[in-house]
Amino acid sequence: MNTQTTLSPQFYLTAPATCPYLPGKMERKVFTHLIGPRANEMNDLLTQGGFRRSQNIAYRPACELCRACVSVRILADEFEPTKSMRRVLADNSDLVSTVYPAQPSTEQFSLFRRYLDHRHQTGGMSDMSALDYAIMVEDTHVQTRVIEYRKRRPQDSPIDQKGELVAVALSDMMGDGLSMVYSFFDPTLTKRSLGTYMVLDHIERTRNLGLPHVYLGYWVNGSRKMGYKTRFLPQEHLTMQGWERYLPDEAMADGVEAE
Incomplete structure (x- = not known):
């Protein structure tokens, strides 16, 4: 998978998986890599836009039929x-x-x-x-x-x-x-x-x-x-x-x- 360090991040979509929060639901996530000299800046912008960080990945729910996950x-x-x-x-x-x-x-x-x-x-x-x-x-x-x-x-x-x-x-x-x-x-x-x-x-x-x-x-x-x-x-x-x-x-x- 490409882990680019370009100024414009590339986003990817995960395959459907079982939702860990609501029974009977499936989840998908959109994600990008937080790497390179602009990682701090991108983390700020993405977090303010509803993303979360896990290791060097920033992700956000992208479920087709559900909007239950709300950033707080x-x-x-x-x-x-x-x-x-x-x-x-x-x-x-x-x-x-x-x-x-x-x-x-x-x-x-x-x-x-x-x-x-x-x-x-x-x-x-x-x-x-x-x-x-x-x-x-x-x-x-x-x-x-x-x-x-x-x-x-x-x-x-x-x-x-x-x-x-x-x-x-x-x-x-x-x-x-x-x-x-x-x-x-x-x-x-x-x-x-x-x-x-x-x-x-x-x-x-x-x-x-x-x-x-x-x-x-x-x-x-x-x-x-x-x-x-x-x-x-x-x-x-x-x-x-x-x-x-x-x-x-x-x-x-x-x-x-x-x-």
């Missing part, structure tokens, strides 16, 4: 945590987050495998090896970072955190905010709501950078695993008319854990 971004500077979200922040006040270059570690992979084996026993990622994980992290031509979340220990210095690793986020640094590419956590620590905590942490990081958006990927109405995304309000959804403020029809359930 949080308006970070307007966000106010709910009562339950404030509890999540308090419950995780003993965690320390550190940003690293996009480099994998054995410790990260061990946590990643525990997460998959507990929460995603089927699906395309269920049999990922250490090499697969390394490629997922390292195969990027854009400004990608790994954020580790560890339990604080009294003997640790502020710049040398060696406590237990409980969560990891792979995130892209964009011109208008942060894009959460993938995140995982210790599945046994259910009371911490670590998925929710990482989203809240990204909102705060985005605010500190003076940027407006946290991109969460796709929300699928009717998919339970995607339901948590609409809890982080206010937010915008990408429609045929462009990015529009999301106005929920009814109060969001305030207790669904982030995947």
Whole structure:
């Protein structure tokens, strides 16, 4: 397959495959390669246009008869945590987050495998090896970072955190905010709501950078695993008319854990 580095990206269409979110549906994706000197610029433009990144590929659903996948971004500077979200922040006040270059570690992979084996026993990622994980992290031509979340220990210095690793986020640094590419956590620590905590942490990081958006990927109405995304309000959804403020029809359930 051509992995060109020309100024104008070439787009490709996948063959139909079973939809992972809605039963009885088939999915197709349009994709292009994110490589070369303009990879960061293209990642910004494509993400703002509803694409997601996986390794050095940017993709977007292109299903013929379905438009259920909706791109979501949080308006970070307007966000106010709910009562339950404030509890999540308090419950995780003993965690320390550190940003690293996009480099994998054995410790990260061990946590990643525990997460998959507990929460995603089927699906395309269920049999990922250490090499697969390394490629997922390292195969990027854009400004990608790994954020580790560890339990604080009294003997640790502020710049040398060696406590237990409980969560990891792979995130892209964009011109208008942060894009959460993938995140995982210790599945046994259910009371911490670590998925929710990482989203809240990204909102705060985005605010500190003076940027407006946290991109969460796709929300699928009717998919339970995607339901948590609409809890982080206010937010915008990408429609045929462009990015529009999301106005929920009814109060969001305030207790669904982030995947």
